[in-house]
Amino acid sequence: MAALESVRNTKTGDIEDFRCIVVNPITAQVFNLEPEDLIGKLVFRRFISKINPQLFPAFVQVVETGKALEKDIRYTVNNNTCWYHFIAVKLGDGFSVTVRDITERKKLELKLNKLATFDGLTKVYNRQSFDQNLSKEWTRGAREKQPLSLIICDVDYFKPYNDFYGHIQGDKCLKKVAKIMAEIVKRSSDFLARYGGEEFAIILPNTPLTGALTIAETLRLTVENLAIPHAQSEISPVITISLGVSSTIPDANLPFDTLVRGADLALYEAKNQGRNCVVNL
Numbered sequence: 001m002a003a004l005e006s007v008r009n010t011k012t013g014d015i016e017d018f019r020c021i022v023v024n025p026i027t028a029q030v031f032n033l034e035p036e037d038l039i040g041k042l043v044f045r046r047f048i049s050k051i052n053p054q055l056f057p058a059f060v061q062v063v064e065t066g067k068a069l070e071k072d073i074r075y076t077v078n079n080n081t082c083w084y085h086f087i088a089v090k091l092g093d094g095f096s097v098t099v100r101d102i103t104e105r106k107k108l109e110l111k112l113n114k115l116a117t118f119d120g121l122t123k124v125y126n127r128q129s130f131d132q133n134l135s136k137e138w139t140r141g142a143r144e145k146q147p148l149s150l151i152i153c154d155v156d157y158f159k160p161y162n163d164f165y166g167h168i169q170g171d172k173c174l175k176k177v178a179k180i181m182a183e184i185v186k187r188s189s190d191f192l193a194r195y196g197g198e199e200f201a202i203i204l205p206n207t208p209l210t211g212a213l214t215i216a217e218t219l220r221l222t223v224e225n226l227a228i229p230h231a232q233s234e235i236s237p238v239i240t241i242s243l244g245v246s247s248t249i250p251d252a253n254l255p256f257d258t259l260v261r262g263a264d265l266a267l268y269e270a271k272n273q274g275r276n277c278v279v280n281l
Contacts, residue, residue, distance in 0.1 A: 002027045004044060005094035006063055015060045018044040018094060027099045030084055032077050051075050059088055059095065066090045072102065119194040121171055122178035130193035130201055137191075137205050138256035141249065149204040149212035149247035152263040153219065156240045156275045158198035160232035173228055173239060174198065180222050185215065201263075209247035209280060216243045216278040224276070240276035242267060247280070 004018035020038040028035045031047050038044075048055045051073055062069045069088040074081065083106040088097040119126040125133070134150070141148040155161075155177060162170040178192070181200060185192045191203035202219075204212050220241055228239035244267030246259050262281065270279040 001096065001098050002038075003091060003094065003096045005092065007042060008093075015063060016045070017042045018059065020044060021094075027097070030075065030082075030099055059097075062088045062090055062095045063093065072106070074106075119178075122175055122194050124178050124182060124200070125191060125193035127193065127196055130191070130195060130203070133191045133193075134203055134256050134259070137203055138250045138259070139252070141205065142252040145249055146206050147208045147247060148250050148259065149207045149209060149245065150259045150263045151202040151204070151212060151216050151219070151243055151245050152195060152260070152267050153200050153202075153216075153241045153243040154267060154271070155198040156235065156242055157230065157233045161230055161239070164232045176226060176228060177223055177239070177241070180226060181219055184218055184222060207247070209245070212245050212247050213278060213280060216245050219243065220276065220278055235275050242270040242275045243278045244268070244270055245278060245280040 002023040003021045005021055006015045007017045007019050008014060009016050019040065019042055021040075023035050023038050025035055028038055031038070033047075044059075045056050048059070055071075055073070058069055058071070061067065068090070069086065071086050073084050073086055075084060076082075082101065082103045085100045085102045086097055088095045117125060117129050137148055140146075155173070158170070158173075161173065165173075174194075178194065178200065181202070182192055185202050185204075189205045193201050193203075195201040202215070204215065207215075220243055223241045224236070224238060226239065230237065230239045233240065244263045244265065246262030246266060248259060248262070250256070250259075266279045266281045269281060270277050273279060
Protein backbone atom coordinates (compact mmCIF):
# COMPACT_ATOMS: atom_id res chain seq x y z
CA MET A 1 0.00 0.00 0.00
CA ALA A 2 1.14 3.57 -0.70
CA ALA A 3 -0.31 7.06 -0.56
CA LEU A 4 0.76 9.81 -2.93
CA GLU A 5 -0.06 13.50 -3.29
CA SER A 6 -0.21 15.51 -6.50
CA VAL A 7 2.54 17.91 -7.46
CA ARG A 8 0.98 20.50 -9.74
CA ASN A 9 2.38 23.11 -12.11
CA THR A 10 1.96 26.44 -10.32
CA LYS A 11 0.82 28.20 -13.50
CA THR A 12 -1.38 25.64 -15.26
CA GLY A 13 -2.48 23.51 -12.34
CA ASP A 14 -1.63 20.36 -14.28
CA ILE A 15 -0.33 17.37 -12.35
CA GLU A 16 3.35 16.95 -13.16
CA ASP A 17 4.22 14.19 -10.72
CA PHE A 18 3.20 12.55 -7.45
CA ARG A 19 5.09 12.74 -4.16
CA CYS A 20 5.08 9.57 -2.10
CA ILE A 21 3.84 10.21 1.46
CA VAL A 22 3.55 6.67 2.75
CA VAL A 23 4.75 3.37 1.31
CA ASN A 24 5.16 -0.06 2.82
CA PRO A 25 8.17 -2.29 2.04
CA ILE A 26 6.18 -4.68 -0.18
CA THR A 27 5.03 -1.88 -2.48
CA ALA A 28 8.54 -0.39 -2.63
CA GLN A 29 9.84 -3.82 -3.57
CA VAL A 30 7.73 -3.69 -6.77
CA PHE A 31 10.18 -1.05 -8.00
CA ASN A 32 13.15 -2.93 -6.51
CA LEU A 33 13.57 -0.11 -3.98
CA GLU A 34 13.41 0.54 -0.23
CA PRO A 35 10.68 2.79 1.29
CA GLU A 36 13.22 5.53 2.01
CA ASP A 37 14.03 5.67 -1.70
CA LEU A 38 10.44 6.76 -2.37
CA ILE A 39 9.03 8.67 0.60
CA GLY A 40 9.09 12.42 -0.01
CA LYS A 41 10.65 11.97 -3.44
CA LEU A 42 9.39 13.04 -6.86
CA VAL A 43 10.19 9.73 -8.50
CA PHE A 44 6.76 8.22 -9.19
CA ARG A 45 6.41 9.45 -12.77
CA ARG A 46 9.89 8.26 -13.72
CA PHE A 47 9.45 4.79 -12.23
CA ILE A 48 5.89 4.18 -13.39
CA SER A 49 6.74 5.30 -16.93
CA LYS A 50 9.45 2.64 -17.08
CA ILE A 51 6.75 0.03 -16.61
CA ASN A 52 4.29 1.54 -19.07
CA PRO A 53 4.29 5.13 -20.45
CA GLN A 54 0.47 5.16 -20.40
CA LEU A 55 0.22 4.48 -16.67
CA PHE A 56 1.06 7.96 -15.41
CA PRO A 57 -1.85 9.64 -17.28
CA ALA A 58 -4.12 6.88 -15.92
CA PHE A 59 -3.17 7.75 -12.34
CA VAL A 60 -3.70 11.45 -13.10
CA GLN A 61 -7.25 10.59 -14.19
CA VAL A 62 -7.88 8.92 -10.83
CA VAL A 63 -7.22 12.25 -9.12
CA GLU A 64 -8.97 14.48 -11.67
CA THR A 65 -12.11 12.37 -12.14
CA GLY A 66 -12.36 10.45 -8.89
CA LYS A 67 -12.76 7.21 -10.81
CA ALA A 68 -10.80 4.30 -9.36
CA LEU A 69 -8.20 2.48 -11.44
CA GLU A 70 -7.86 -1.30 -11.32
CA LYS A 71 -5.25 -2.87 -13.57
CA ASP A 72 -2.93 -5.85 -13.99
CA ILE A 73 0.57 -4.63 -14.79
CA ARG A 74 3.49 -6.59 -16.23
CA TYR A 75 6.89 -5.48 -14.97
CA THR A 76 10.34 -6.81 -15.89
CA VAL A 77 13.38 -6.01 -13.78
CA ASN A 78 16.78 -7.75 -13.92
CA ASN A 79 15.36 -10.12 -16.58
CA ASN A 80 12.70 -11.25 -14.12
CA THR A 81 9.10 -10.72 -15.24
CA CYS A 82 6.44 -10.18 -12.58
CA TRP A 83 2.74 -9.32 -12.64
CA TYR A 84 1.06 -6.98 -10.16
CA HIS A 85 -2.56 -6.07 -9.55
CA PHE A 86 -2.97 -2.33 -8.86
CA ILE A 87 -6.03 -0.67 -7.30
CA ALA A 88 -5.77 3.14 -7.07
CA VAL A 89 -8.42 5.26 -5.31
CA LYS A 90 -8.61 9.06 -5.06
CA LEU A 91 -7.43 10.39 -1.70
CA GLY A 92 -7.57 14.17 -1.27
CA ASP A 93 -5.47 15.71 -4.05
CA GLY A 94 -3.74 12.41 -4.64
CA PHE A 95 -4.48 8.72 -4.40
CA SER A 96 -3.84 5.59 -2.42
CA VAL A 97 -2.76 2.43 -4.19
CA THR A 98 -2.69 -1.19 -3.12
CA VAL A 99 -0.46 -3.62 -4.96
CA ARG A 100 -0.74 -7.40 -5.01
CA ASP A 101 1.75 -9.81 -6.59
CA ILE A 102 -0.20 -12.04 -9.03
CA THR A 103 2.80 -13.50 -10.85
CA GLU A 104 2.03 -17.14 -10.01
CA ARG A 105 -1.60 -16.74 -11.05
CA LYS A 106 -0.56 -15.19 -14.37
CA LYS A 107 1.95 -17.97 -15.02
CA LEU A 108 -0.79 -20.54 -14.43
CA GLU A 109 -3.16 -18.66 -16.74
CA LEU A 110 -0.51 -18.57 -19.48
CA LYS A 111 0.18 -22.28 -19.03
CA LEU A 112 -3.52 -23.17 -19.22
CA ASN A 113 -3.98 -20.94 -22.26
CA LYS A 114 -1.06 -22.67 -23.98
CA LEU A 115 -2.56 -26.09 -23.22
CA ALA A 116 -5.89 -24.96 -24.66
CA THR A 117 -4.29 -23.47 -27.78
CA PHE A 118 -1.45 -25.76 -28.84
CA ASP A 119 -1.10 -29.46 -29.58
CA GLY A 120 0.88 -31.06 -26.79
CA LEU A 121 2.93 -33.34 -29.05
CA THR A 122 3.83 -31.25 -32.09
CA LYS A 123 3.65 -27.77 -30.45
CA VAL A 124 1.68 -26.38 -33.40
CA TYR A 125 -1.89 -25.09 -32.95
CA ASN A 126 -4.59 -27.61 -32.09
CA ARG A 127 -7.93 -28.36 -33.76
CA GLN A 128 -9.91 -25.98 -31.55
CA SER A 129 -7.57 -23.11 -32.39
CA PHE A 130 -7.82 -24.05 -36.06
CA ASP A 131 -11.61 -23.79 -36.04
CA GLN A 132 -11.49 -20.43 -34.28
CA ASN A 133 -8.88 -19.00 -36.64
CA LEU A 134 -10.58 -20.25 -39.80
CA SER A 135 -13.88 -18.73 -38.69
CA LYS A 136 -12.13 -15.40 -38.05
CA GLU A 137 -10.28 -15.44 -41.38
CA TRP A 138 -13.44 -16.44 -43.26
CA THR A 139 -15.28 -13.44 -41.82
CA ARG A 140 -12.38 -11.11 -42.58
CA GLY A 141 -11.95 -12.46 -46.11
CA ALA A 142 -15.66 -11.98 -46.83
CA ARG A 143 -15.50 -8.41 -45.55
CA GLU A 144 -12.35 -7.49 -47.48
CA LYS A 145 -13.09 -9.64 -50.57
CA GLN A 146 -9.67 -11.29 -50.29
CA PRO A 147 -8.80 -14.90 -51.19
CA LEU A 148 -8.49 -17.50 -48.47
CA SER A 149 -6.77 -20.83 -49.06
CA LEU A 150 -6.59 -24.02 -47.03
CA ILE A 151 -4.27 -27.01 -47.25
CA ILE A 152 -5.10 -30.26 -45.47
CA CYS A 153 -2.41 -32.93 -45.57
CA ASP A 154 -2.07 -36.46 -44.32
CA VAL A 155 1.05 -38.53 -43.60
CA ASP A 156 0.87 -41.45 -46.02
CA TYR A 157 0.47 -44.93 -44.53
CA PHE A 158 1.03 -43.63 -41.03
CA LYS A 159 -0.83 -46.46 -39.25
CA PRO A 160 1.46 -49.11 -40.77
CA TYR A 161 4.41 -46.88 -39.80
CA ASN A 162 3.18 -46.75 -36.20
CA ASP A 163 2.53 -50.48 -36.10
CA PHE A 164 5.98 -51.32 -37.49
CA TYR A 165 8.22 -48.74 -35.76
CA GLY A 166 6.18 -48.22 -32.59
CA HIS A 167 4.31 -45.23 -31.17
CA ILE A 168 7.43 -43.51 -29.83
CA GLN A 169 8.91 -43.37 -33.31
CA GLY A 170 5.49 -42.39 -34.65
CA ASP A 171 5.43 -39.41 -32.30
CA LYS A 172 8.96 -38.43 -33.34
CA CYS A 173 7.91 -38.61 -36.99
CA LEU A 174 4.93 -36.30 -36.44
CA LYS A 175 7.10 -33.82 -34.55
CA LYS A 176 9.65 -33.74 -37.37
CA VAL A 177 6.94 -33.21 -39.98
CA ALA A 178 5.31 -30.43 -37.93
CA LYS A 179 8.66 -28.72 -37.33
CA ILE A 180 9.64 -28.63 -41.00
CA MET A 181 6.17 -27.40 -41.98
CA ALA A 182 6.42 -24.57 -39.45
CA GLU A 183 9.70 -23.49 -41.05
CA ILE A 184 7.94 -23.16 -44.42
CA VAL A 185 4.61 -21.72 -43.32
CA LYS A 186 6.07 -18.74 -41.47
CA ARG A 187 4.16 -15.59 -42.45
CA SER A 188 2.63 -14.05 -39.36
CA SER A 189 -0.84 -14.50 -40.86
CA ASP A 190 -0.33 -18.17 -41.81
CA PHE A 191 -1.74 -20.75 -39.43
CA LEU A 192 -0.46 -24.31 -39.04
CA ALA A 193 -2.44 -26.75 -36.92
CA ARG A 194 -2.57 -30.42 -36.13
CA TYR A 195 -5.95 -31.24 -37.58
CA GLY A 196 -6.22 -34.70 -36.06
CA GLY A 197 -4.08 -37.84 -35.80
CA GLU A 198 -1.57 -37.66 -38.66
CA GLU A 199 -3.38 -34.79 -40.40
CA PHE A 200 -2.21 -31.17 -40.51
CA ALA A 201 -4.01 -28.10 -41.83
CA ILE A 202 -2.62 -24.77 -43.02
CA ILE A 203 -4.75 -21.62 -43.29
CA LEU A 204 -3.34 -19.13 -45.82
CA PRO A 205 -5.07 -15.71 -45.70
CA ASN A 206 -4.76 -13.37 -48.70
CA THR A 207 -3.38 -16.26 -50.74
CA PRO A 208 -4.84 -17.24 -54.14
CA LEU A 209 -4.96 -20.82 -55.41
CA THR A 210 -1.67 -20.53 -57.33
CA GLY A 211 0.19 -19.46 -54.20
CA ALA A 212 -1.41 -22.20 -52.10
CA LEU A 213 -0.48 -24.87 -54.66
CA THR A 214 3.12 -23.65 -54.66
CA ILE A 215 3.29 -23.83 -50.87
CA ALA A 216 1.67 -27.28 -50.87
CA GLU A 217 4.20 -28.65 -53.36
CA THR A 218 7.04 -27.15 -51.31
CA LEU A 219 5.66 -28.89 -48.22
CA ARG A 220 5.39 -32.20 -50.08
CA LEU A 221 8.95 -32.09 -51.38
CA THR A 222 10.42 -30.90 -48.09
CA VAL A 223 8.79 -33.69 -46.07
CA GLU A 224 9.94 -36.26 -48.62
CA ASN A 225 13.47 -34.86 -48.43
CA LEU A 226 13.53 -35.45 -44.68
CA ALA A 227 14.11 -39.05 -45.75
CA ILE A 228 12.45 -40.59 -42.70
CA PRO A 229 12.59 -44.35 -43.43
CA HIS A 230 9.19 -46.02 -43.98
CA ALA A 231 9.54 -49.72 -44.70
CA GLN A 232 5.76 -50.23 -44.67
CA SER A 233 4.84 -47.57 -47.24
CA GLU A 234 3.36 -48.88 -50.49
CA ILE A 235 4.67 -45.93 -52.52
CA SER A 236 8.04 -44.84 -51.15
CA PRO A 237 10.90 -45.97 -48.91
CA VAL A 238 10.50 -42.74 -46.92
CA ILE A 239 7.72 -40.77 -45.23
CA THR A 240 5.56 -38.81 -47.69
CA ILE A 241 2.42 -36.69 -47.44
CA SER A 242 -0.70 -36.21 -49.55
CA LEU A 243 -2.21 -32.73 -49.75
CA GLY A 244 -5.61 -31.34 -50.67
CA VAL A 245 -5.91 -27.64 -51.51
CA SER A 246 -9.00 -25.46 -51.51
CA SER A 247 -9.18 -21.73 -52.26
CA THR A 248 -11.96 -19.17 -52.55
CA ILE A 249 -13.03 -15.64 -51.77
CA PRO A 250 -15.18 -16.20 -48.67
CA ASP A 251 -18.92 -15.57 -48.81
CA ALA A 252 -20.51 -14.30 -45.60
CA ASN A 253 -23.67 -16.23 -46.49
CA LEU A 254 -21.82 -19.56 -46.47
CA PRO A 255 -20.23 -21.42 -43.53
CA PHE A 256 -16.44 -21.51 -43.26
CA ASP A 257 -16.47 -25.31 -43.44
CA THR A 258 -17.21 -24.87 -47.15
CA LEU A 259 -13.46 -24.40 -47.51
CA VAL A 260 -12.77 -27.43 -45.31
CA ARG A 261 -15.02 -29.67 -47.38
CA GLY A 262 -13.19 -28.59 -50.54
CA ALA A 263 -9.77 -29.39 -49.06
CA ASP A 264 -11.03 -32.69 -47.64
CA LEU A 265 -12.37 -33.80 -51.02
CA ALA A 266 -9.10 -32.80 -52.69
CA LEU A 267 -7.13 -34.78 -50.09
CA TYR A 268 -9.34 -37.82 -50.72
CA GLU A 269 -8.63 -37.52 -54.43
CA ALA A 270 -4.88 -37.19 -53.76
CA LYS A 271 -5.02 -40.55 -52.00
CA ASN A 272 -6.98 -42.03 -54.92
CA GLN A 273 -4.29 -40.77 -57.30
CA GLY A 274 -1.59 -42.73 -55.51
CA ARG A 275 -0.66 -40.39 -52.62
CA ASN A 276 2.48 -38.25 -52.28
CA CYS A 277 0.88 -35.58 -54.46
CA VAL A 278 -0.99 -32.25 -54.35
CA VAL A 279 -4.59 -32.05 -55.61
CA ASN A 280 -7.06 -29.21 -56.07
CA LEU A 281 -10.55 -29.90 -57.40
